[in-house]
Structures are given as C-alpha cells and as structure tokens.
Amino acid sequence: MEISKPRGTRDFLPEEVAQRRSVESKLRDVVKKWGYGEIITPTFEELELFTLKSGEGIIGELYNFKDKGDREMTLRPELTAPVMRAYVNEMQSFPKPVKLFYFENCFRYERPQKGRFREFWQFGVESIGSAKPESDAEVIALAMTLLASVGVKGNLNVGNLSVLRHLLSQVTADVESQGNVMRIIDKMTKDPAEEQNLEMLLLELKASFELVQKIKAVVGLAGKDGFSAIQKARDIVGQLPELDAFEKTLVLLSAYGIHDYTVNFGVARGLDYYTGIVFEIYADGLGAQKQVCGGGSYKLISLFGGGDVPSTGFGIGFDRIMEICDKTVDQVPSxxxxxxxxxxxxxxxxxxxxxxxxxxxxxxxxxxxxxxxxxxxxxxxxxxxxxxxxxxxxxxxxxxxxxxxxxxxxxxxxxxxxxxx
Amino acid sequence: MEISKPRGTRDFLPEEVAQRRSVESKLRDVVKKWGYGEIITPTFEELELFTLKSGEGIIGELYNFKDKGDREMTLRPELTAPVMRAYVNEMQSFPKPVKLFYFENCFRYERPQKGRFREFWQFGVESIGSAKPESDAEVIALAMTLLASVGVKGNLNVGNLSVLRHLLSQVTADVESQGNVMRIIDKMTKDPAEEQNLEMLLLELKASFELVQKIKAVVGLAGKDGFSAIQKARDIVGQLPELDAFEKTLVLLSAYGIHDYTVNFGVARGLDYYTGIVFEIYADGLGAQKQVCGGGSYKLISLFGGGDVPSTGFGIGFDRIMEICDKTVDQVPSxxxxxxxxxxxxxxxxxxxxxxxxxxxxxxxxxxxxxxxxxxxxxxxxxxxxxxxxxxxxxxxxxxxxxxxxxxxxxxxxxxxxxxx
CATH class of the missing domain: 3.40.50.800 (Anticodon-binding domain)
Structure with missing residues (x-):
C-alpha cells in the first residue's frame, strides 16, 4: 500500500526548492543589511504560550498534543509569541533595540484549500524595545523593501489602533470585549455586511449613539493623503499624542522613499495585542488571499513574564509571495x-x-x-x-x-x- | 509567570544562527556541486511510515499524536523514510539515479542529555536507483568531502552487511530475528560485553557452533588494509559477488583521494533495511558521541508501495559537527x-x-x-x-x-x- 503525505501538506521537489531558496536568500540578504539577526526557536512550544496570546479559541486551529511527559504542547502557529518568549528567557539584557528576523515553518489545522496549507512558511521580523515612530517606520519600510527585492509590488495600508482603542475605552474597559469589537472590525475590511454586527455589539455594550457613529466614522476613515486622514481622525477624537507620532512615521516613510500608501484607520488586525501602528500589505495576482504581509506595534512581553517592552514586527506569508514573485534561480552550468x-x-x-x-x-x-x-x-x-x-x-x-x-x-x-x- | 522553551529543545540566538547558517551554506555548496537537488518534506508524517520502516518499537521515541481528524501522525524522527515516501509518490518516473539532499529538523523523545536534543538537525543525501559500487563510492566520498569542507576530519569505517546476512540466512529466514541479531552486533561496537548476548541469541536460534564462530569472526574482522580484510572475509564465507563489488568500491574511493579508512565487517547500523555497504564516520573531540555520519545502501522503497529500487544514502548529525567544525562566519563591516x-x-x-x-x-x-x-x-x-x-x-x-x-x-x-x- 502506498503511503501519502499528510493532507494539506506538501513535498517540495528540487526545482521548486531551488526557487524557494533563491527567494529566501534575497530576503535574507536585505534583512541582514538592515541589521537584523536571525533567531531559530523550537518547532513546538507549550500550548499556553499561544492561548495566553490569542485566547483558548485558537486551540481549534492548532496542532496541539500531549507529549510523553503529559505536557500540553503545540506545533507553533506563528512566530511572534515564540520570539517574545525567547526574548524574555534570554535577551532582556541585550542592548535595545533587539532586532530579530526569522524564516520558519508554522502549522495550522485548517480546512485545506487553494493557497492555504497546514504547514506553511513565514518570514518575519521583530524590532524589540522601541516605542518610537523611528522603529515603526523602519519596520514598515523594511517590509516594503523585502517585497520589492523579490519583485512583489505591495499595496501598503497603514492604520493606528490607538484611535479606536481610545474610543472603545469609553465603551468598555474589558480587554476581551474590546477584542471582540476589534475582530468584527477586522472582518469588515473583507465583508462590509459585518457593519451590522458591529453596531449590534456596540449597542449591547451600551455605547451611546454618538460614540457608535464616531467608531463607524473612524473605521471607514481611509485615504491616500495620509496627513489629511490623520487630521480627520483628530476632528473625530480630538488631539491624541499617538496621532502626532503617526504623522512623524509618515514623514519618515517618505525619507525611505515610500510615498504611495493608504492610511486606513479600519485596519484592525483581529488580534488583541496590537497597540499602535498596524499595517497590511496586499499584492495583485492572488485573488481573495491578497494579503502578503501584516504587522504592527504591540506589547506582548509582559504577558510572558517580561517587562512592559514595546515592539514592532511583521510576518510575510512566504508561500503566498512564492506564487507571484520573481523566482529566477542563478544558473550555474552543469x-x-x-x-x-x-x-x-x-x-x-x-x-x-x-x-x-x-x-x-x-x-x-x-x-x-x-x-x-x-x-x-x-x-x-x-x-x-x-x-x-x-x-x-x-x-x-x-x-x-x-x-x-x-x-x-x-x-x-x-x-x-x-x-x- | 515566565514560560520556558520545551525541555530538551533550544533557542538559537543570532550569533549562533549565523555560525550554523555559515556551516550549512558550505555543506550546501558542496552537495550541489556533486549534482544533488534539495528536497523538503512535511515536518510530520503518518505514524505508519516509521513503524513500517523501524517496527512498532520506535513509537516510544517518537513525538506522535492524533490530529483533529483522528489520524495517527508523528513528527519525523529521521528523513530517509519521508524522502523515500516522496520518491514513491512523485519521482518514480525521474531519470535514475535520483540524487537528493536534505537539511531539516527531526524530533526524538529522548532523555535530554549532553549533546542530545529532542529537536535536532540532519544533513543528508539519498542516491536512488543504482545498486552499483559507483553509487556507493560517490556517496561515501561525498560524506567525507562534506565533513572536510567544514574542517572536520572524519575517521571512516566501511562494512558490508551482505557477509553477515549471508551467514544469518543459514540460521534463520525470519527478518525480525535477523534484525535482532544485527542490533546486538551494532551494540557490540560500543560495548564488547554484548558478545555474550550475541552467542546466546544465536544458540537460541539453533545456529551450529561452527556458524557462531564464523559470525563472531566476521563481526571482529576489521583492518586498515581493506583488500586484505575482504580477502579474509572470503576465507570465512567463500566467494560472494558482493565482496567483488566491495573491492571495486574501495578502488573507486581511492580515485576520490580517500585512502585512509578502516574496513570493518562489524559495522551493522542496527536497522533492518540496510543490505550491502554500510559506513560510519567518527570524529575526535566529541567524547562518547563521536559518530557524526552514518549511512549505507538499502532497499526501502518497496516497503512504501514502490518497486524494488536500490539506494545509498547517509545522514550527518548537524548539531554534533557544529561542536567541532570550523564555524568562521564571513564578516561584512557594519x-x-x-x-x-x-x-x-x-x-x-x-x-x-x-x-x-x-x-x-x-x-x-x-x-x-x-x-x-x-x-x-x-x-x-x-x-x-x-x-x-x-x-x-x-x-x-x-x-x-x-x-x-x-x-x-x-x-x-x-x-x-x-x-x-
């Protein structure tokens, strides 16, 4: 009887591996020039690492198992939590910022479908220790430079969650309720019909009509002229120091040569731990699965037993960019x-x-x-x-x-x- | 509360990763020059793939788990079975030999101890489709060249299991019993006291006194002058075509510049599926865990539903060579x-x-x-x-x-x- 590979996974044969290694090597070359050092963490971690970060709900998507010592383990579904765990365990005394990158496989027990696999690869960075616009701008510029280095033209959407969080804090102080709202807002970017659910949830939480209107206005606030979008946000929520920092981030982005982007206050990323800048990069040629990169600034380290250290990072979906990027392999005569x-x-x-x-x-x-x-x-x-x-x-x-x-x-x-x- | 990495696993921080990548890149460079193409297989496989190859006994050492579809899966403990599975699924029509290499992580649930980890890395090759001394010699020479490329001086021990298998076939036709004998012989190379167990098992199997003496003589047959060792094997078991092929392999090794080795008919590798040439390479500076590479020729593909295709391959313990190899990283000014x-x-x-x-x-x-x-x-x-x-x-x-x-x-x-x- 012939044994097959597990459902939703892949074998990569030499021709395809050569292409993947060539793309990987271009990405590595860029990220090293930006001063990031590579980190490798174990393929499996304690289950708690991910439920602490994302809630118990994530277990349904995980490859979790009990090891022979009856400890709850899981194959990692993403790399940010493991990198932060390693930071807490081993790098708290390093000079800041600690700039790390990774290129590793991750695992999600999802229904196999076109372009989505149960084992997939992520290329990402984490800049740990700075809450400054300088760090946010570098991380965003690096993501765009990485994509450009392999011939992917990314459409950058940058938001800032501090505006929504500021409004939501007037509705509820409960982190979980805030998270529920954020997740609906995240879905709205894909399905505008979710707006009704947002309204219902906000009314359940006893938000005033005026506040609901403000939140909806912020979620819908987007434009190519970033400074004007930020001004409109000020008109809704008033002066926030985070909006000044956001402006500075845009100024720095232009120093990196990045002028073409959309400021979009509706980018919510669907995860509880993002605090300020959030961004998503989309690319053409991928159909509905067009997002190739997502990231933002977050505070996660205190969750894992470290201090209140601000970080900014992103993950690039390596398998997705392999579908659209320049896969040329340097040919050596044989x-x-x-x-x-x-x-x-x-x-x-x-x-x-x-x-x-x-x-x-x-x-x-x-x-x-x-x-x-x-x-x-x-x-x-x-x-x-x-x-x-x-x-x-x-x-x-x-x-x-x-x-x-x-x-x-x-x-x-x-x-x-x-x-x- | 601080969460730690799982017991027996490691985080590799940038300095160490840079060293590992530098060594990896030297190995890749060599193996590609020898015409091997890289393969990447899934991190987990169906449990059956490894029990078919190594017996149910291996489960105790595995990270096995049931996935959410109630299928028995396991993190791979080694790469030969997955590569052969992928060959059967996808490469049977490729021109022979199919020359593949891999550099991947493997997992074993072992008692954590010095130099042994639960997640570890293997660099290996499989040359699929040739039963000729030309393929055996290339694979052995490649292993030595890879080690030399990173400054590891390997002590090569080459054996040939056909001699022992020829004698054992006169004791029993049962594959499992033969396997039990081979495993004891494998242990004898580390612990001579196992000789008693060998004798007892052979007598249980009703081997004649003369046959037991012959088997012990073959197991103890080793020497730097390979041709004279092969002649002595002939004196014990008679003319075997495999011994002529072994001689030819040694002639070819010398064409590759490999003259310093031990022919050792006691190398048994402790696995059922090796058929002819087997080899182990030891290095100084590692204490008791001195083996850095092991391989041989085997027939495994028919087990997984393919034809009776002969192959030769080896695996190098990457973590072990990292302890003793040249870890110089090309420095670029920052x-x-x-x-x-x-x-x-x-x-x-x-x-x-x-x-x-x-x-x-x-x-x-x-x-x-x-x-x-x-x-x-x-x-x-x-x-x-x-x-x-x-x-x-x-x-x-x-x-x-x-x-x-x-x-x-x-x-x-x-x-x-x-x-x-």
Missing part, C-alpha cells in the same frame, strides 16, 4: 562526464577538480556510452565531457555544449580555467 | 549612522544607499548623540558615520573606524564607493 569502465576512475579525479567550480555528474549506473549521453540529455546538462582512453592518453578532452551542439577540444588546465570563471 | 532629530530623515536616505552593500543601523530609539555612540560601541559596529547638520551642508561626512579609532572625511560618493568594494 557538466556530465561520460566515461568507459576502464576510464571511470580517472573521470572521478577530473570530477573532483571541476567540482571546485561547477556541478558535475559522473556515471553511477554502469551505463554504456550511449546511455550516458542520453542521461545527460534528459537531465538537461549544459555540457558533456568525454573521458575516454584516447582523451586520457592525449590529454586532450572534448567538451560538448549541449545547447549549441558545439564541440571544443581542451587540455585539463584549459578545462579548469574555463569553469573557474 | 555601520551605525549617528544623527540628530533634525538630520534623522536624511540619515535614512544615506542608509538606504549604503544598504546596497553593507549592514547599516540607524537610531530607532530617539537617543542623543552620546547614547547613539554608546549603542555603536556595545553592539560592536565596525564603523560610525556622523550625519549632522554640518556634514549635510558641507557634503563631507566623517567615518570613524571603531577598532582603530581612525577617522576619515568622505563625500557621499566616496562613501558608497568605499563600501561597494
């Missing part, structure tokens, strides 16, 4: 050495030399000359080098370019020199 | 830009330019000049660039080498040119 049983050992020595520079295949099947040529053909080798007795005697080897069919004669030295460059 | 509130936006523009070439940090904390200099100091920046009003007006920037203390004055063009190289 060579197949064709030998006879009598010359096979010598072909291995030549292979060892050439492998300093390029990928080389030698015969592993004991095939005859014709079958070896066929192997070179079907595997798409760029060159074939004949290593026969005549060639070894004369020291003169014939190299065939498999695309052009051109054949040239080279000494071993000339051969090495050709591929060294 | 720059911290020091600015004032008035010049901060301009410093971001300069940072964007410099980030084409080198890692750059700008102030994210709203710090004053002195605190920014201190940050550069404590984080070990190589250079500090002052971006003040005077500098922006004159177009002349002062770059301080933090190691030598030397300070030079540069235009923006000169600055870019300096770091481009």
């Amino acid at each position: 060579i197949v050495l064709v030998s006879k049983p009598e010359t096979h050992a010598e072909s291995l020595k030549i292979a060892s030399g050439l492998r300093q520079y390029v990928p080389v295949q030698t015969d592993l099947m004991g095939r005859n000359f014709k079958a070896q040529m066929e192997f070179a053909n079907t595997t798409g080798a760029d060159y074939v080098l004949i290593v026969g007795e005549k060639e070894l005697e004369s020291g003169c080897f014939s190299l065939k370019n498999m695309e052009s069919g051109e054949q040239i004669s080279l000494s071993l030295d000339e051969l090495m020199k050709k591929f060294r460059n | 720059i911290v830009l020091v600015s004032k509130p008035e010049t901060h936006a301009e410093s971001l523009k300069i940072a964007s330019g410099l980030r084409q070439y080198v890692p750059v940090q700008t102030d994210l904390m709203g710090r004053n000049f002195k605190a920014q200099m201190e940050f550069a100091n404590t984080t070990g920046a190589d250079y500090v660039l002052i971006v003040g009003e005077k500098e922006l007006e004159s177009g002349c920037f002062s770059l301080k080498n933090m190691e030598s203390g030397e300070q030079i004055s540069l235009s923006l063009d000169e600055l870019m040119k300096k770091f481009r190289n």
Whole structure:
C-alpha cells in the first residue's frame, strides 16, 4: 500500500526548492543589511504560550498534543509569541533595540484549500524595545523593501489602533470585549455586511449613539493623503499624542522613499495585542488571499513574564509571495562526464577538480556510452565531457555544449580555467 | 509567570544562527556541486511510515499524536523514510539515479542529555536507483568531502552487511530475528560485553557452533588494509559477488583521494533495511558521541508501495559537527549612522544607499548623540558615520573606524564607493 503525505501538506521537489531558496536568500540578504539577526526557536512550544496570546479559541486551529511527559504542547502557529518568549528567557539584557528576523515553518489545522496549507512558511521580523515612530517606520519600510527585492509590488495600508482603542475605552474597559469589537472590525475590511454586527455589539455594550457613529466614522476613515486622514481622525477624537507620532512615521516613510500608501484607520488586525501602528500589505495576482504581509506595534512581553517592552514586527506569508514573485534561480552550468569502465576512475579525479567550480555528474549506473549521453540529455546538462582512453592518453578532452551542439577540444588546465570563471 | 522553551529543545540566538547558517551554506555548496537537488518534506508524517520502516518499537521515541481528524501522525524522527515516501509518490518516473539532499529538523523523545536534543538537525543525501559500487563510492566520498569542507576530519569505517546476512540466512529466514541479531552486533561496537548476548541469541536460534564462530569472526574482522580484510572475509564465507563489488568500491574511493579508512565487517547500523555497504564516520573531540555520519545502501522503497529500487544514502548529525567544525562566519563591516532629530530623515536616505552593500543601523530609539555612540560601541559596529547638520551642508561626512579609532572625511560618493568594494 502506498503511503501519502499528510493532507494539506506538501513535498517540495528540487526545482521548486531551488526557487524557494533563491527567494529566501534575497530576503535574507536585505534583512541582514538592515541589521537584523536571525533567531531559530523550537518547532513546538507549550500550548499556553499561544492561548495566553490569542485566547483558548485558537486551540481549534492548532496542532496541539500531549507529549510523553503529559505536557500540553503545540506545533507553533506563528512566530511572534515564540520570539517574545525567547526574548524574555534570554535577551532582556541585550542592548535595545533587539532586532530579530526569522524564516520558519508554522502549522495550522485548517480546512485545506487553494493557497492555504497546514504547514506553511513565514518570514518575519521583530524590532524589540522601541516605542518610537523611528522603529515603526523602519519596520514598515523594511517590509516594503523585502517585497520589492523579490519583485512583489505591495499595496501598503497603514492604520493606528490607538484611535479606536481610545474610543472603545469609553465603551468598555474589558480587554476581551474590546477584542471582540476589534475582530468584527477586522472582518469588515473583507465583508462590509459585518457593519451590522458591529453596531449590534456596540449597542449591547451600551455605547451611546454618538460614540457608535464616531467608531463607524473612524473605521471607514481611509485615504491616500495620509496627513489629511490623520487630521480627520483628530476632528473625530480630538488631539491624541499617538496621532502626532503617526504623522512623524509618515514623514519618515517618505525619507525611505515610500510615498504611495493608504492610511486606513479600519485596519484592525483581529488580534488583541496590537497597540499602535498596524499595517497590511496586499499584492495583485492572488485573488481573495491578497494579503502578503501584516504587522504592527504591540506589547506582548509582559504577558510572558517580561517587562512592559514595546515592539514592532511583521510576518510575510512566504508561500503566498512564492506564487507571484520573481523566482529566477542563478544558473550555474552543469557538466556530465561520460566515461568507459576502464576510464571511470580517472573521470572521478577530473570530477573532483571541476567540482571546485561547477556541478558535475559522473556515471553511477554502469551505463554504456550511449546511455550516458542520453542521461545527460534528459537531465538537461549544459555540457558533456568525454573521458575516454584516447582523451586520457592525449590529454586532450572534448567538451560538448549541449545547447549549441558545439564541440571544443581542451587540455585539463584549459578545462579548469574555463569553469573557474 | 515566565514560560520556558520545551525541555530538551533550544533557542538559537543570532550569533549562533549565523555560525550554523555559515556551516550549512558550505555543506550546501558542496552537495550541489556533486549534482544533488534539495528536497523538503512535511515536518510530520503518518505514524505508519516509521513503524513500517523501524517496527512498532520506535513509537516510544517518537513525538506522535492524533490530529483533529483522528489520524495517527508523528513528527519525523529521521528523513530517509519521508524522502523515500516522496520518491514513491512523485519521482518514480525521474531519470535514475535520483540524487537528493536534505537539511531539516527531526524530533526524538529522548532523555535530554549532553549533546542530545529532542529537536535536532540532519544533513543528508539519498542516491536512488543504482545498486552499483559507483553509487556507493560517490556517496561515501561525498560524506567525507562534506565533513572536510567544514574542517572536520572524519575517521571512516566501511562494512558490508551482505557477509553477515549471508551467514544469518543459514540460521534463520525470519527478518525480525535477523534484525535482532544485527542490533546486538551494532551494540557490540560500543560495548564488547554484548558478545555474550550475541552467542546466546544465536544458540537460541539453533545456529551450529561452527556458524557462531564464523559470525563472531566476521563481526571482529576489521583492518586498515581493506583488500586484505575482504580477502579474509572470503576465507570465512567463500566467494560472494558482493565482496567483488566491495573491492571495486574501495578502488573507486581511492580515485576520490580517500585512502585512509578502516574496513570493518562489524559495522551493522542496527536497522533492518540496510543490505550491502554500510559506513560510519567518527570524529575526535566529541567524547562518547563521536559518530557524526552514518549511512549505507538499502532497499526501502518497496516497503512504501514502490518497486524494488536500490539506494545509498547517509545522514550527518548537524548539531554534533557544529561542536567541532570550523564555524568562521564571513564578516561584512557594519555601520551605525549617528544623527540628530533634525538630520534623522536624511540619515535614512544615506542608509538606504549604503544598504546596497553593507549592514547599516540607524537610531530607532530617539537617543542623543552620546547614547547613539554608546549603542555603536556595545553592539560592536565596525564603523560610525556622523550625519549632522554640518556634514549635510558641507557634503563631507566623517567615518570613524571603531577598532582603530581612525577617522576619515568622505563625500557621499566616496562613501558608497568605499563600501561597494
């Protein structure tokens, strides 16, 4: 009986892996130039880490299990909580900001559907220790630069939750109730019909009619002219220091060359722990699943036993950007050495030399000359080098370019020199 | 309350990750030059995949769990079975040999102890489709070359299970009983006292006194002169075609420049599915846990529903070699830009330019000049660039080498040119 891979997961074969590694490597190159250091955390964590952050409701989506010591564990559904846990355990004394990035797999027990998998990859950063617009702006600019580095044009939506939180605090001080409202607002960005549910919930919470109107106005407040949108927010909620900081973030974004974005006070991110700046980046070509990046500033560390440390971060859905990004892989010419049983050992020595520079295949099947040529053909080798007795005697080897069919004669030295460059 | 990482797992912080990535990248470079393509399989698989391969006994060491669809799953304890499963599902029509490599995490529920972790990393290859000495020799030579590429001198022990299997087939045809004998022989390499258990088990299986003596002689047969060891094996078991192939493998190893090894017919690998060549590589500096690589030729694919396809592969214990290998990381000079509130936006523009070439940090904390200099100091920046009003007006920037203390004055063009190289 044939065993299959688990439902909703994938095998990545060499051609696809090469593309993924090439994209990964471009992202790594950018994020390191911005001074972020990589962190690797365990693939599974204590279940409590994620229920503390997201509530018990998340368990339904998790790969949770009891280990053999009867401890509740789970495969990680995301990386922010593990990175914050590691920060609390091991990095509280590091100079601030602590700038970290990760590229790891995550797991969610979801109904398998197009473009969504149960094991998926996230590329993200966390800038820990600064509550300043400088940190917010860097994080947003980095997200846009990462996407651009792999040919993805992102549509940036930036909001600021402090405005909604300010209004909601007049409705209820209960964090969970605030969270429920935020989740409905998050859904509204995808489904405007949710507006009714928002009204109902706010009235249940005994919000005044005027306050409901204000909240609806803030949720609907969006525009390409960010400074004017911020001014309109001031008109609704009055002077808030967070709005001044938001303005400064926009000024800094323009210093990073980012001028084209939408300020959208309806971006709510659906999670309780975001406090100030929130942003989402959408890309074309992905249908309904167009969000490729989400992030914001948050306070999570105190939840896990650390101090009240402000952070800003984001996660990029790596699998999603793989569908639309530039997947070009740097091509290195490959060579197949064709030998006879009598010359096979010598072909291995030549292979060892050439492998300093390029990928080389030698015969592993004991095939005859014709079958070896066929192997070179079907595997798409760029060159074939004949290593026969005549060639070894004369020291003169014939190299065939498999695309052009051109054949040239080279000494071993000339051969090495050709591929060294 | 502070939440910790799960017992027996690790967080890798940036400095260590950089070292691990540097070693990984050297290994990748080598394996690609040998024409192997990377495969990525899911982190968890159906439990049956591993019990089919290793028996129900392995469950005690696994992180197995039921998913929400009540299917028995497990985090992978190793990669050979998943790669073979993926081969059966998706690669049977590929031209042979199919040469694959992987670098992935694995999971075992073991008592945490020095140098052994519950999540650990394996770097390995599988060459699928050839039963020839050419494939065995390439795989062994590749393992040695990989270790050498990161400065690990491996002591190679090569055996061939066909000799023991030939003798055991005269004792019993039962695969499980043969497996039990092999596991005791595997333990004998670490603990000679196991010899008594071997004798007892063989006598239980009704082996003749003469056969027991022959088996013990083969298990103890080892020597630096491989050809003479093979001849001695012939003296015990007679002519076997596998011994001729073993000789050929040694001839090919010498073409790869590998002359220093021990032929050891006692290498048993403790797993049922190895058929011919088996090898283990030990390294100094690791105490009792000195094995850094193990592999051999095997037939596993028919177990998973494919044909009777011969393969050769190995796994390198990445965490173990990290303890003894060359961990040098290519150093790229890093720059911290020091600015004032008035010049901060301009410093971001300069940072964007410099980030084409080198890692750059700008102030994210709203710090004053002195605190920014201190940050550069404590984080070990190589250079500090002052971006003040005077500098922006004159177009002349002062770059301080933090190691030598030397300070030079540069235009923006000169600055870019300096770091481009």
